[in-house]
Amino acid sequence: MRRNGQVLVFDADDTLWENNVLFERVIADFLDWLEHPTLDKYQLRAVLDDIQKANAVAHGYGTQMLLRSLADCVERLRHRPATADESDAIRRLAAVLTDQQVELIPGVAETLAALGDRHELLMLTKGDPDEQRRKIDASRLAHRFRAIEIVREKDDETYRTFLKAHALTPAACWMIGNSPKSDILPARRAGMNAVFIPNDHTWALEHGELDPGDERVLRLRSFRKLQDHF
Template identity: 60%
Template sequence: MRRDKQVLVFDADDTLWENNIRFERAIEAFLDEVVPPAPSRAAGRSALDAIEAANAATHGYGSQVFLRSLGECFEQLHARPATAAELARLEALAASVRGAEVELIPGVAETLAALAERHELLLLTKGDRTEQQAKIDASGLAGRFGAVHIVPEKDVAAYRRLTEEHALVPERTWMIGNSPKSDILPARRAGLNAVFIPHQHTWALENDVALDPQDPGVLRLAAFTDLGQHF
């Protein structure tokens, strides 16, 4: 049964378009660079994950923070700074995650068009403002949203600010995304409903918390196109 006239707040990366797969490809190439010094690929990835978590907490997100993490991990595993040639290679890997093209997840454009006829749509994404805006512009989806918000972090405070700015009614507002850590749990703690649409390439640091399977305020869907059946 469809819900009438709701406010639907959408995540962007890996909800509307592919994103983390670019980082995964860059990381696989990076691991080619650091394993033999690392005991194994798994050990190299674990070291990088820990460095990324620390840098995200301090410096935020985006390709420049990713480059910082690659450099620090390289230095840690090799026990020396990268040479100029090696640094250029790391810079190329970091640059590869910034693409001029945006690959929409199948059915996103059509589903958003249909939902916009029945509901109010907002976009809430986190990360480097310039890089996120470039992806939004390239997606061709900006016109579907009544407002677009790019924030440093999607925490409870961010959802409360969004609620206040748009005078949202929590009972009929839904945060839709693929990340338990950034999309679902903080939205629920701010009093909003949530729709969890898992993605096979969700960043490990965004997927390392469990959702309550009994939470009635969380709707779980298998695909983005399933939204049309509920809203």
């Protein structure tokens, strides 16, 4: 049963296009390169995750945060700052993240085209503004959205501010994304409905527990399934 005349607010990274899978490939290559006399890759990854968690709070998200975190990881494990050669190696490992190409998730382009005929579409994404704009431009999807906002963090206050800025009624709005932490839980606390579309490559720091009894959270297996409900 389709809902008519709704406001659909879309996350971008790992909802409209693949993102974290690229970061995971860079991290895997980094851990192979890094090596350590006593720590295995799982232990090294735990160190890096801890560093990324702190850097995300202090410096936001995106490629530059990852580069900083990789260098900080070298410094923590080797008890000295990364050398010039090490810094160059890290930049080479992460070069794929500055590629102008984006890989749309299957079904995104045609689904947005169909939904735009029946609903109002907006985008709310977090990260480095320049990096996010580059990905939005490369996706060729910007024309599908009435408004696009790039924010530093997506917490409860972000959603309340977003709703007020666009004069939206929360009960008629749906936040659509892959992240329980950033997309679903804060949107629900702001009074919005939500659609959870899991992505196998969602960053571990974006995980969270959803209430299985919350009837205002729609869970879908794929992006294309949005057309069955909206």
